[in-house]
Amino acid sequence: MPLSIQSLNEAHAREMSGWHYDAPYDFYNLSLNEIEQNIHYFLNPQNNFYGIFEKQEFVGYCSFGEDGQVPGGDYSTPGLDIGMGIRPDLTGQSRGSCYVEAVLDFARQTFAPPFVRVTIAAFNQRALRVWYKVGFRAVKTFEHQTQGVPFVILIRDAGRTSKDCEKSLLVK
Template sequence: MFIFNLINESNAHAILSWRYEPLYDLYNYSEPEANLLQHILHPQNTFYSILDENGELVAYCSFGQDGQVTGGDYHEQALDIGMGIRPDLTGRGKGAEYANAVLEFADSLFQPKAFRVTIAAFNKRAIRVWQKLGFKHQQSFERGSDEMQFILLLRVDYCNSNR
């Protein structure tokens, strides 16, 4: 069971300090911390801390434009999801558990007709997690700034398609 809270400054600082091993070090925050801290704490960016049953920070998620990557086609209406798991907890086969909790939480908050995730193409672990949860490949694209490859996955929430 996970607890979701709007992110606070303490958890934002913790997340900014997380360091992933290469190849995954692309997810390390590298901008000046003050700029990122303001971005993460701004309510419009809807960042949430994800705590375990002991109240320990284990992951975070965001909803909306923060989950988009320049170069992708986001014309289809869907709720974009961003998510990060604490580095020492990655690669343990628990990704679907975290992602499913994020989907349930997002559904209760936003009740979207569709969910969307954008993932670096090399991140096969994350791609498998979201595909296991019913997400389908929509497009592959290149981020213009550095030519990094990304894929966009979509899941239409059939239960909620009448909303």
């Protein structure tokens, strides 16, 4: 199994705090003035952050629950919210859908949710394509409560899995 989801340690949290995405994805860059607060946030068990590892190499993170919600969205229906980010140097290499499948497998095993949900900035066509590809569908569009940025909420039942990912990662 090439991918695993494991707990984060402080070194991982510190590394994530410094990840830098090029425009237009710099939207996701964290403030370098708030490194310690962000590390604390990532390591707080209530925020359910985990690392994504490929043969023990730290390649991304995922989160489950309120961290994945965006202010202004309607989260009144049941569903497990998922947040995710791939290490900047590994983005744009067709890894997204396999990583998402691994995160969904972990979510099913750990939280057994009826539905899984993700909230994506509407400009981020790259991310939207990945989540559509693994079977999510858009259910609502809204604007961030304070920033006015448009976001899309996508949802899927949690029950399905794809077996193609291990193969496609192994041939890389």
